[in-house]
Amino acid sequence: MNILLLSPYDAVSHQYWRRQITAGFPAHHFEVLTLPARYFGWRVRGNAMTLADQMTADQVAQTDLVLATSMTDLATLKGLVPGLAGVPCVLYFHENQFAFPSRQASDRDLAAQMTSIYSALAATQLVFNSAFNRDTFFAGAKALLRKMPDGVPAEVLASQEFNALVLPVPIPDPLFNRTPSVRRPDLVWNHRWEHDKGPERLLEIVQAYVASGLPGKFHIVGQQFRTIPPAISEAIALLTAHQLLGEKGYIENLTQYHALLAQSQFVLSTADHEFQGLAVMEAMALGCLPVVPDALVYPEYVPAESRYTTAAEAVQRLAHPAGYAPRDCVAPMAFQAQAESWHNLFIRLV
Structure with missing residues (x-):
């Protein structure tokens, strides 16, 4: 199986996870694309553009599964790379943008939160590293969408929540x-x-x-x-x-x-x-x-x-x-x- 692994904010804990996954399943072939863990606001909104530019046509054509961290702007990426639109995608949440303590609310926080919601909707399967992460993500997303003036679909994220899995980052x-x-x-x-x-x-x-x-x-x-x-x-x-x-x-x-x-x-x-x-x-x-x-x-x-x-x-x-x-x-x-x-x-x- 050819797996395209995306880690567009490749912090230490994200590296820890991806290295174990890629080393632990030698029967699968992993293509790994990462971006440095810096410039958070830009990385949240710009990673799809950067990743799309780095991908080759052969990589996309040969991909059987996308395994992406939740920092990936998956919805935008699928639009920029149509060849990935029909490929199953696992979105792995090391953290979520709703339960992360911020010293002050900002437009940057809102952009990150909405991006994570769109990515969740674009994924085939959501996986969280803990039940706490899963529960705070869905609670936070629902609370944010309730504040929107109109146009929020009924039961949005319901199927994603029902089917979500919990798999912690493995310990060596x-x-x-x-x-x-x-x-x-x-x-x-x-x-x-x-x-x-x-x-x-x-x-x-x-x-x-x-x-x-x-x-x-x-x-x-x-x-x-x-x-x-x-x-x-x-x-x-x-x-x-x-x-x-x-x-x-x-x-x-x-x-x-x-x-x-x-x-x-x-x-x-x-x-x-x-x-x-x-x-x-x-x-x-x-x-x-x-x-x-x-x-x-x-x-x-x-x-x-x-x-x-x-x-x-x-x-x-x-x-x-x-x-x-x-x-x-x-x-x-x-x-x-x-x-x-x-x-x-x-x-x-x-």
Whole structure:
């Protein structure tokens, strides 16, 4: 089968997904087109034009299935490339534009939201990485369309919602095969250093952690950008002053990063936005106990005894570790556990 895979906003998590899919199904031939994850507003509205220009007539003619991320302006792309109009299309949602926290509403947000609705209508099959993502997408789309003055078809998106599938981004199998090691009482916060990952909540927990007298090192790692949220800088300074700071910043070496997780007792999330939580899932596969907000996607795979609503409650979770095996909670997300579902999806549509 010839599969045209489109990732027009090829962020780190999108790369993680597409590389596993293309490597995991060697019987299929994948043609992969990507665009850099920058210039969000332009990418949302312009990706169909750019992708259409990059496609060759042979690529289009030989395509049996399109597998596109939800950043793809699929409706416009089918109009610009008529040869794709009759080809079955899977639209994969890593996130949706309705539940993403925005500091202020803008025309850019509306354009992204409407584009995602048109793409959903143009797709053959919608697939989401979590039930939370699926439910917030359809709730947000319905709420937006109710605000329109007229012309919204009755039951728009009803069939798409009824037939939508949930298939998380797979966790690499080798993470589950690692031999358990001796763990230090450390915790790792391993997220992008951006506002949607809850830097203010992180600072609150760091303050409560320092006051608690718990002995473990507090590692603050993850992808950094030009501007670092002030709350993260404050948290690092406070931990440094109390000699509690462990690793800091982005760990380039994947083996070293996985070793840190395998040696630490806890993984911490303070996110205001999370549609799957790959960083937490990877850490759980390596044996870390999660300490996460009691919200967003986390109730789908994190037991209640590891979720919190306040900074004080988060520190209590750290002081009194839960007794379950965290890797068991995310075992259904392993690649091998999902491979048959992906294979059956491809075969059913072609």
